[in-house]
Amino acid sequence: MPMKIFVNLPVKDLSKSMDFFKALGWSFNLQFTDETAACLVISDDIYAMLLTHEKFKQFTPKEICDTSKATEVLTALSFDSREQVDEIVKKAVAAGGSLYAEPKDYGFMYQHSFQDLDGHSWEVFYMDESAIPAG
Template sequence: MSTTATTSASQIFVNLPVKNLDASIAFFTALGFSFNPQFTDENATCMILGPNLYSMLLTHPYFAGFAPREIADSSKVCEVLVALQLESREKVDEIVSKAVAAGGATYNEPKDHGFMYQHGFTDLDGHVWEVFFMSAMPPSA
């Protein structure tokens, strides 16, 4: 498998529909994320995940204006897994604890794969967030 990309993106914006924008902003603020006020109004906000990494949280009506299909009911189906690499195992546990305290939920136990530690949570809308710390590259297959 080649690791040389022929296409390269400079930023990523993961667009997620939310039922209550203010509640979602409060939830993710409790986890320590911030928002770009230039891309925030009553319909949407731009959550800053890291350098050039963003999630646009869009109200259902606004999201529907962009989406080519019906919005998935994330309480019944998993439409996306958003995976975020964090700087330590402790940070993984911390963000999951903060998510649960802010009204989210865990859906599994933490997993230690040796080279990678992972856990996850669902946000107020049921979107799945995988958070992990990778201490080494995975073993070769």
């Protein structure tokens, strides 16, 4: 079996968070979803477990990050085009998320970003590997 990644994210309102990510076009694996957790399917190998705060606290003795004051992590996802990057950000903002940085164009890479309903930061980008500077 290929390696997969499961990112665990605390959420304040599981139902609203699920609606937010559905608006981005992503789905959920209902086999691993209940009233305390939802398995967000981002791709065949990338998942996010959305966990209520109570459920999340069962996995760590540390405090949950206050995302209005600190960044816990930047989750970066690659897309196949600049248009797809802009579209996912547009969908995120329309679904109640927010921008936290202006798009950046590095020539070989185009990057944009949004925060979800709980302030988790998502970096989305397109990279044209043929345009990466040599050396």
